[in-house]
Amino acid sequence: MDKMTLHRMEYYGYHGVFEEERKLGQRYYIDLELELDLQGAGLNDDLEQTVNYAEVHGLVKNIVETKSFKLIEALAEHIASALLDTYTIINAATVKVTKPHPPFDIHFQGVTVELRRTRK
Numbered sequence: 433m434d435k436m437t438l439h440r441m442e443y444y445g446y447h448g449v450f451e452e453e454r455k456l457g458q459r460y461y462i463d464l465e466l467e468l469d470l471q472g473a474g475l476n477d478d479l480e481q482t483v484n485y486a487e488v489h490g491l492v493k494n495i496v497e498t499k500s501f502k503l504i505e506a507l508a509e510h511i512a513s514a515l516l517d518t519y520t521i522i523n524a525a526t527v528k529v530t531k532p533h534p535p536f537d538i539h540f541q542g543v544t545v546e547l548r549r550t551r552k
Contacts (some may be wrong), residue, residue, distance in 0.1 A: 433523060434470035438485055439463055443496040447507055450535055461542075462492055462511065464530040466523050491518060504529045504545050512549040524550040527545050543545050 441464075446457040466483060472483035492511055501507045508527045515525045525548070532542035 436466045436468065436470070436483060436485065438466075438488060439466065441489060443493055443508070444501045445496040447502070447531075448535070449502050453535060454502075457532070459531055460496055460504075460507075461530040461547045462496065463499060463526075463530075464488065464492070464511075465526040466515070466519075466522050467524040467526075468519075469523075470471065481521075485505060486525060488515070488519075489517070503505060504531050504543070504544060505547070508545050508547050509549075512547060516551055517540070520551075522551070 438494065441462045443460050444457055445460050446454045448454055449462070461548075463504075468483060470482055472478065482483065491514055495511055495514060496507065501510070508529045511529070512525045512527045515522055528544055528546040528547065530542050530544040534543055
């Protein structure tokens with residue numbers, strides 16, 4: 433299966449267990465790995481035979497920036513479901529959500545959850 437990967441898309445969202453996080457918001461990074469057949473697009477140079485990654489970016493942006501979740505696991509799940517529901521050409525989606533600055537007195541580069549969902 434072919435893959436399309438969107439690396440480190442950056443958004444500002446209002447997610448977190450603590451009320452302050454959902455009020456003030458913070459930056460989030462999203463990585464996607466989409467599994468789909470890209471042969472037709474490659475052979476025919478045809479956008480209709482692939483996924484328009486600008487549209488994918490817009491879909492993810494809308495979810496991250498207009499919805500609010502307590503857990504980044506829920507955010508990732510919602511993104512994966514939306515991708516599979518919107519684009520029937522996608523057979524599987526791996527979604528990584530990184531929260532670079534969790535509200536803890538700790539020095540690290542954030543926390544990431546990664547999930548993979550397939551078409552049923």
